[in-house]
Amino acid sequence: MEDWRRIDIDVYYPESRISEEELKPYAKPVSLEEIQIKAQQIRSLLSKGSFIDALAYAIDEPPFGGDAQTKELHLKSVVDILTAVKQSEISSIVKQLTIDQQDILVKYLYKAMGSKIGQQQGGIILSWFDKTVEITGNGPIVRYISDRNTV
């Protein structure tokens, strides 16, 4: 009896059981190839030095519907952009983003903090996070936590 809080009582109500899939919003499937093409496009934008275009391009249509590998590849592209930008330019770039883009940016910052790729650039990610939230307020953080569309 002592462990009653851990009893899975939902198994007794199979018809009203909710699956993880049912909670997810519909997201268009994204293939690895599409993201590889995107990654190339981002690299060429970066080499031209147009950081804001590269960032907007990368986070405008994030691969919500991709598998883990696809998402990981796109994260790498985003981290490449973030590390290419000078510290002093972060604020002005964030200000130029739309509110939807800012939300996605914060999602990527959190994902980066939780992955190897991002942790190698920890200082840069933290300073992006600091400067972004200063401009956007708490909203994007709450949306990162509650939104079931994950990047």
Next chain:
Amino acid sequence: MPIPNPIPFQLTKEPIYDHCFSGDRKFVAITKQNTAEIYDLSNNKPKLVTVLEGHDKTITAIDIAPDGKIVTCSQDRNAIVWNKISGTGASATYKSTLVLLRINRAATVARWSPNGLKFAVGSSDRIIAVCYFEPENDWWVSKHIKKPLKSTILSLDWHENNVLLSCGSADGHVRVFSGFIKSVDEKPAPTVWGDRLPFQTLCGDYFLNGSWIHDVKFSTNGEFLAFVSHDSSINILYPSKNGQEISIPDKFYQVKTSFLPFKSLIFINNSKIITAGNDCYPVVFEGNENSGWNFTTSIDDPIAKKQPTKVITNEDDEELNQRDALNMFRQMDLKGSSSQEHSGLLPTIHQNSITKIRPYSYNGQNVAKISTSGNDGKIVIFDV
């Protein structure tokens, strides 16, 4: 003594999950742990007049019908209807009637239909129980709305036609059902939500991003919906005009904000909404179907204020003063001083999340004053 504006009342040190004023606005009923308490606020000094005892676990919602009947629902899986049998004010006595909810988990929300003939109870048993009185048996019975609910119901709102019922749930769905009860209701006139409405008809089912829907309300004219979700957004939804597509709205506006999540909302009129929640002060959104909706202003804005507001406390509640003293010593211990700016108080009136907003008074069709309840045990009346 001048009446402050807004008017804050500190009624308890426990969180107030829900509150409701009596029709004449003299009394307010609040939830307080396993009991509900009724306070007389008519002299601008709160006076406890009645304690409603009958639930075994935390009361989650309270509502008062136009004729004065009170309904409470609780985590003990029960709802109770309280009928005043004699007396007024402090001498009023209530008779409690248990409602046959037939649910196996906590009841989360209870709301009377506008005419007060029936009420709906939401639960974490994935059921909405629509309850009505059976005079033959002298008993409140319920009919269940089950499909396609698969998650805890967090909010309910009746359409003014007493038939349509909107609900928000923890799986991120906003739904509109028919709560038509043959023996109680007359056949409703057709609305944008549909014209044939047998019980449990699903008239709308909208899904956004999966975050919890904390509150949902019909607009003043009943033709569209607004809801607040845990992603700090307020969403306004106009249903499809032909009534065919129940999951694709005709127009939809999501206003993402930089506030903390909102817990409650009310319509002031068809072009103005007030919301409040974890940020402890109400904020205003304005707009319409064609131009979209936007944040316009804050009420009790913490940035504009410096001083914490003095509140009217319950006269015999010594514990509140004890808490103030405790706070003072804690500040002295932590910071070496107990001066006002280090008092740890928020500049807003509410010192914790706002749990519910209710209309308090009307000016023609518009809401003129609102009342809010908070986890800090306060009831506050704001001018809009």
